[in-house]
Amino acid sequence: MRPSLMIAGALATGLAASALMPVKPAFAGDRLTIVTWGGAAQAAYRKAIFDPFTKTTGIKIIDDEWNGEIAKVRAMVEAKTVSWDVITTPTSSAVRMCNDGLIETIDWKKVGLDRDQFGDAGKFDCGLPQAYNGTVVAYDKNRLPNGPKTIADLFDTKVFPGKRGLWKNVSTKLEWALIADGVPRKEVYKVLRTPEGVDRAFRKLDTIKQHVIWWTSGAQPMQLLADRQVVMTEAWNTRVTDAVKQSGQPFEMMWDAAVGGWQYWVIPKGTPRLDDAYKYLGFAGTPQTEAALTRYLPLGPGNRDAMALVDPAVLPDLANSPEHYAVAMQPDPQFWLERGDELTQRFNAWLAK
């Protein structure tokens, strides 16, 4: 065998072997990897939380982003190569990951904050309530000067002809369909717990099915509105405020039946930097830090004491400001925990038909 061939062979086996070997995360002391949703939020977190945290504790923060793929967390935890230390996640995934044992049960003593400050949201075992955002209906006020007033208008294609953007996700769709169909919002989940109620919601959705453009990531609805592809769209309030403030878009939000949702900081099980992760939670959950975040992003604080520190000019943009909270629809995490899988299956089958 010629030497060159041997080298080639050795190289190939080396490549193959390195492909098989799990990559060990480089271990570095005093470093945390915090995972957020990217985009404008990432920059806001850096200014409001990460940099001040590094200044106080000396712990450096590396940011990473995800789109809520639980599969990634599961793969890390099961392979015991956890490289994410703290993740921000909405209630639904937080509850699921908690049930599946993928994230730590929060030890409030280690956090060093009073759990009661976080109200009902703080009763969840596996996370620290970080921020509250709203799923609203957004529209272009130049095109619809008399924009939608109630959620029923989203379903009214006679008064508001044209396409609607909706999030390709079963939650909020069923609730909105029932409210638009005349169910009082307090009884939405009672009706949804019956098979007839679910059928009724899907029947209502059938009426607008051919007028819907489905989106999957938070930046899309703003693009759809700007491109005049839709007349109104389901959207996240933070994205709408960002489009208005940063890009000067003439977008308005309708807060009727806006579905509120909590974001939690959670810690994946098996992180080698657990103590530092708790230190981070203790820092990020203080009223000062949570109020500071609202300066960059309209995310309602989870710590009740933070509300008093929020700049009054920002208050109208927050989903849990008193006036928005009054007309909002409070989702029932228990319902979605019990029925989410089943209804998601049905929703996806409904979509594909």
Added chain:
Amino acid sequence: MAIMAVQSASNLDGMLLRIKLQRVERRRKLRAFTLVLPLLLLNLIAFVSPIGRMMFNAIHDDTLLTLMPRTTAALSAWDGKDLPSESAYAALAEDLKQAWAQKTSGVIGTRINYELPGASGEVASSARQASTLSAAPYKAALIEISPLWGQRGVWSLLKRGHSAYTAYYLLRSVDYQYGPDSRIVASPPEYAVFRDVFLRTLGISVGVTAATLLLGFPVAYLLARLPLMTSNMLMIMVVLPFWTSGLVRTTAWVILLQEHGLINDMLMALHIISQPAALIYNRIGTVITMTYIQLPFTLLPIYSVMKTISPSYIRAARSLGAGPFYAFWKVYFPQSLPGIAAGCLLTFIVCLGYYLTPALVGGPRDQMVASFVAYYTNEELNWGMASALGAILLAATLLLYYVYNKLVGVDQLKLG
């Protein structure tokens, strides 16, 4: 005597020569093998083993066997007619207690939920409450906690869980499932979508393949007959899109096709249409964009085969009295068939796996099998379903390839 000696000497020489030849041959083979070895290894590691693993995942599921060992064992003697006996319920209570302690109730619930929608919440709350049960009888107590345990369906599911192998995922992928008595029944209509999705995948792939052939064949014909300078220029234009990523090209089509996009605005400015036409987020947009992306894949094999067809054949046909079309159809076209067969096969098989384009320019009713595979892998975390859908698509592709081979003959394929 002398003659014999000479003969045996030449025999000896012949044998030596043969051995030498064999040795050289062996060395050459070894060298050739060493050269292919890296590729072979790469194929084994990155291609064959993951696919094998996927096929295995489609039928292998030991969730219930490992997480509910007592219950699945206790049910092996159950006849499946009435509810099982107290001993099975006691085993279930033990398994649920363990699941609660080890936080595995979510995994069990998810697995049961696949076959009995809505069960995951019941399992979670049963596990929580079962941890407080201390003594027999368990049967009444568990049914009291959740009516789920009073249904035969869940028990036959648990009994099936005694085997680490299940046909559930494959059945579900073609819209069948197990009934409460473990008999195979059709899925309820509000969940039955996969047969539609497979047919749609085939339909879109056939449509796109036909469209690329219709558009690509004349261009290939032109390219093959133009002088080299001109055809090279045109060829660059055909290949140019390969320099840009598929994602970028698909997104470019979003800008062209959308309601107030370039195409609609132009047609409206020319007063050809008065309302914007629906060109995107539907089947039209999907087929247009996929055709655009696949065009070079069909065109290039046809072109390279056409290049090898000597123009003298046509000239001969014409000089023998054939009209221009007759000469093309009877002499030229049959010779280009191997290229058409190769180009169409290439495009068709690539189309079967399309994910990105339908996701960006299609509506929910244009999503193909690949998008469901991605959905089950990333969002639903139901890797069994993802594997089963993938395995069926692979099997269907191989079957179609086999039929194609019988009809066209793979040895007829030519890439140039």
